[in-house]
Amino acid sequence: MKNIDDIAKLAGVSKSTVSRYLNNGSVSSQTKQKLDEIIQTYDYQPNQFAQSLRAHRTNMIGTIIPRMNSHAVDETVKGIKTICDKLNYRLLLNYTNLNTELEIDALETFYRSKMDGVIFMATDITPEHIEVINKVRVPVIIVGQSHKDLHCITYDDYQAGYLVGDLLGQKGYQHIKFFGVTESDSAVGIHRKNGLIAGLQKHGIQPSISITSFHYSEALIDVEKELQTHKHYDAIVGATDAIALAVHKYQSKHGISKHVVGFGGDPVTEIVSPPIQTVPYAFEHAGEVAMDMLDKMIQHQPVEKEIVIGIDQTFKK
Numbered sequence: 629m630k631n632i633d634d635i636a637k638l639a640g641v642s643k644s645t646v647s648r649y650l651n652n653g654s655v656s657s658q659t660k661q662k663l664d665e666i667i668q669t670y671d672y673q674p675n676q677f678a679q680s681l682r683a684h685r686t687n688m689i690g691t692i693i694p695r696m697n698s699h700a701v702d703e704t705v706k707g708i709k710t711i712c713d714k715l716n717y718r719l720l721l722n723y724t725n726l727n728t729e730l731e732i733d734a735l736e737t738f739y740r741s742k743m744d745g746v747i748f749m750a751t752d753i754t755p756e757h758i759e760v761i762n763k764v765r766v767p768v769i770i771v772g773q774s775h776k777d778l779h780c781i782t783y784d785d786y787q788a789g790y791l792v793g794d795l796l797g798q799k800g801y802q803h804i805k806f807f808g809v810t811e812s813d814s815a816v817g818i819h820r821k822n823g824l825i826a827g828l829q830k831h832g833i834q835p836s837i838s839i840t841s842f843h844y845s846e847a848l849i850d851v852e853k854e855l856q857t858h859k860h861y862d863a864i865v866g867a868t869d870a871i872a873l874a875v876h877k878y879q880s881k882h883g884i885s886k887h888v889v890g891f892g893g894d895p896v897t898e899i900v901s902p903p904i905q906t907v908p909y910a911f912e913h914a915g916e917v918a919m920d921m922l923d924k925m926i927q928h929q930p931v932e933k934e935i936v937i938g939i940d941q942t943f944k945k
Contacts, residue, residue: 638666688718689922690738691747694726695842699869699894700911701749704771707915708747715923717744726751726842732760739764745922747771747915751842752812753778767925769918773815779925780934781918785815786823788907788939792865792889793827793835801863801887804828804835807851807875808867809842816867820891824865836861840871847874855884863887869894872904893940908940 632650636643639662649655649663689712693701705721712719722738724730731748735757738746745767750757753775761768761778770780796804806824811817821837828835836858840850847866851874855861864886866872872890879885880900890897893908914937924931 635663635666635670638670639663685744685926686718686742687716688720688741688743689745689747689919690720690722690734690741690743691749692722692724692731692734692738693749694724694731694751696723699896700892700909703911704749704915704918707912707917708919709915710912711916711919711923715919717919717923728752728754728756732756735760735764735768739766744926745769747918747922751816767922769922769925771914771918773813774934779921779931781914781921781937782815782934783909783914783937784939785819786826788891788909789820789823789825790827791823791907791939792891793824793833794830795827796863796865796887796889797828797831797833799887802833803861803863804833805854805858805861805864806835806837806867807840807847807854807865807871808837809871810839813842816891820867835865840874842868842870844870844874847871848877851875851878859884861886863889865889866891868892869897869904869906872897872906873900876900876904910937910940913937 632643632646636646639646639659641659645655645659646663649660655663689708691705691708693705695701709719720743722734724734735746735748743766747769749771750773753770753773758777768778770778772782774780774782806821808821809817825835838850838854840847847870855878864875866875866888869890869892872888873896875888879888885902888904890904890906891909893906897904897906917935917937921931921935
């Protein structure tokens with residue numbers, strides 16, 4: 629592989645001419661053809677960071693992810709990466725384990741690292757998040773949460789919860805347990821829960837509600853504590869598939885078989901026996917939409933403040 633000096637010598641042109649060519653500047657058609665052939669022959673790969681500094685762009689996108697080994701995260705990142713590849717962006721990931729301080733540090737780090745933009749898969753938006761997002765001078769897209777001052781990609785969590793509540797009511801379940809999360813996560817902790825309550829109220833049903841964690845291992849502790857004490861439920865709903873899997877684990881351990889429902893469409897819910905009913909979410913599509921929106925913001929094009937991703941109605945089949 630040749631460097632830029634070698635390419636210039638082989639083409640019989642100056643380094644500045646090669647630089648203009650690499651940055652889509654003005655060169656003659658004859659020179660362009662000659663450089664095309666040389667670069668193809670020697671498989672020249674320009675240093676993307678150094679090249680883009682001249683255009684005040686790095687073509688790098690930072691993405692902040694809250695969890696590892698998560699179906700939602702995997703699918704969302706897959707969608708982001710698809711559009712990054714299509715638009716010639718490089719994707720960098722920063723894992724924060726749901727830690728607010730690490731999320732804020734990641735936002736600042738990506739800004740200092742000259743990212744063109746940031747996609748933040750958020751579970752909670754605090755004043756500290758808002759302060760640092762307003763401080764950095766690059767576009768930031770929030771995925772999974774809504775905020776009036778930020779550009780967001782959200783899901784119709786209320787509708788998802790309503791679908792579950794309505795279906796359980798139609799099937800005749802009366803004693804329903806819901807394991808939710810704290811209301812600091814407005815999407816799951818408020819909207820999804822409120823949708824479930826509304827769907828059940830349509831059938832005159834009031835669920836019993838407990839608060840637990842997004843983390844499977846922590847949810848399992850809460851599930852065991854609650855279900856050992858109260859055994860009369862005929863259907864149990866987890867606010868996420870991870871929580872639903874914790875319920876399934878408890879039931880398998882104790883030889884119990886109550887109807888279990890989760891949210892997210894994690895393929896693992898189909899593998900376990902009996903399978904867990906789950907509401908599919910279009911995570912990959914959301915990632916694609918987020919990256920497409922971010923690219924438009926980078927290009928200073930107008931975009932919507934918030935895009936809501938609908939819920940797959942096939943859940944009811």
